[in-house]
Amino acid sequence: MFPVLALLAAPVLMAQHGNTTQSNPHDSEQDRAAGAKLFATQCTGCHGKNGSGGSAAELTTGVFRYGYSDAGLFNSIASGIPGTAMPAFKLDARHTWQLVAYVRSLGEGRAAGKAKGNPARGAKVYASSGCQSCHSIGGQGGFAGPDLNAIGSTRSLGHLQRSLLAPNEEVSWDYWSLLGRTAAGERIAGLRLNEDTYSFQILDSQGKLRSVAKPDLAEHQIDRTSPMPSVEGKLKPDQFEDLVAYLASLRGAQQ
């Protein structure tokens, strides 16, 4: 009897560990609504109202550091995340899946669907405007600006519009630059990748990764402006809408 029992147990164990590509079996509108109620009582304390973030991660971006797939999210909820404050929630499987459904809905396709333009035409605007010299999609393009592969699932429509029209309004820390000069007179310029009390880690203008010790810098500043030019006045209104629609359609490859 043992082998039979073992075979029967196998799918259960796999589901418990979330070590599968299983998609969510409870993903209806009703499930999402039930998940929202559960979320309000179980999760808001750390993740904020509607997943807007608090002491724990914001969940509205559509990007999850631990477990992007449905099964991965299930596992994070059911087993907790070691090394973080995320505990295991001992809910039954249906309720856990409902939470997964709700959490995924928070960041899913926030931008697409509402865009007025035509994504296919927008792709041509993207290509003809030189965006790819700094941005990449599907691994193709430059590295100076943000990777846009999944930008449509992580940014709202309004955010995309503002980023095109007023790129300096909100510059992510990812694109801050270090500008400085060493005591020996060397000029330092590069993308600020990381920093601690004693050093900067940068990608310099030669494309080289290096650390710069703060005591070696005679002077320095963090430049938070964006080198991205505004498209205002450079695109016709319909081109602008098409470009926004194209960006909103970019969802990336899911793990």
Next chain:
Amino acid sequence: MTRLLPGNRPQNGDCPPAARRTPFALVALLLLASQAPGQVSRERLLGAASEPQNWLTYHGTYASQHHTGLDQITAANVSQLDLKWVWQAQSLDKFQSTPLVVDGVMYVSEPPSTVVAIDAATGRTFWMYEHKMPTGITPCCGKVNRGLAISGKTLYMATLDARLLALDAATGRKKWDVAVAEYQNGYSLTLAPLVVKDKVIIGTAGGELGIQGFLAAFDANTGKSLWRFHTIPQPGEPGHETWKNDAWKTGGASIWLTGSYDPDLNLTYWGVGNPGPDWDASVRPGDNLYSSSVVALDAETGKRKWHFQFTPNDAWDWDSVQTPVLANMEWKGRPRKLMLWGNRNAFFYVLDRATGEFLLGKPFVKQTWAKGLDDRGRPVKIPGMEPSPKGTVVYPGVQGGTNWYAPSFSPRTNLFYLTAWEDYVGTYYTWQTDYVPGKWYAGGGVKAVVPPTKRDQIQRWGRDAGYAAILAIDPRTGARVWQHPMTGMSESGLLTTSSDLLFSGNREGHFFALDARSGKLLWRRYLGGQVMNSPISYMLGPRQYVTVASGHSLFTFTLRD
């Protein structure tokens, strides 16, 4: 210079040849061992400051100064500090435990509730005791344990499933194990116990889960419950009227950090956590005693002698779960028994610890919630700074001006040192939360650019969103004497030495030594993992050691040969 005292013999693990040969010699050795090293008598705990080669209590001494009498490592030779050993925990949960050192043996807890005995000279493990944890425990903020207590030959550990354990210090075998509260209802124990005479004193965590907080004393020999002090006054007790709407039933007021003890006054002091729900104060009108307070209790009976509430009707989660630092100083021309307190609410306080009288209070970092303190130390709140459904921007953010990590007082410099979060802001929200036993009950949340509890591998914010600093404060004025700023945040405690060094670490993973008089950086090592405990120091034979936890490991340093 430090003296080498009896009971501090070098422990190299070698038995005399005779012991290897004859069982009689072994028996004789064991008999000797039972009488001297490893035995921590009541007198030794009282006189812990006089044997700085050991670290006998969670805070080092009952006065909780996090100051060592050792002075071998100095400003002149600290550059010669070298790594002696590394001990790695099994758990990947946050390592917040500060070890004990007793006659060459280091005792430390690792998450979730495991005790380890380590050779303090080599880092080798003697034994491990792993507490079997049930499913369904309810820690609010990670599976942490902050440390142990020792008395006689017995170690004490409080566990996440709300039990108190006594272990034999030589073997790690369990002596007894008692239930303290129901973990299913949100109770968990994360602090190191405090042994006073024949009692083991502990408090309960769970302030975000609608518990009713308490301190409890147990017989150190048997585990029998001796007294319990309710941090929320029960019906009929004075202070109960400070809770309206039956909010006392779910009012939190947890205790999750070890207190202090003054043997002359026979008073034990404990900081009390936030009222619950944390951010929706509208459901609990009143001062909500004894939340966000310090209480002074008779150690014999658990009766309250005095209390001082730092943040009445706290709406920001500003637990007063900080170390009660006891210092004897001259105050306005006469010697006085003081308590020094850097509070999460961003004010530094000096109290008379015999009476609870407020002597001084002053903000030590930027704060925007109070105009100041009145002449009895009560904050004069600024209207409109409470959390709200749309969010209220308040300095400091939810982690406060400081938190539970140990400050230090040096009787040599007469300065109070603490880890502070500077220019740190949060947006405080309220929303309705219904109480469900054992579930999160906080009534809101807080957003901030700076992550409150977790280390980011990448520094994702600029100085304008907040940064950590070590501050030296003159207790007589509350004024800053110096500041050591960092780029990232810090949840590391402090240690000062009798050679006027200050050791600390930070979330970035650095461990460093400052000049305690000037704040000047003297030495540092990058250990890579965030420091979330307090450095300690001890001595074996002729050598002083310094130990700190970084990431999931203990790192021990000593001077190069």
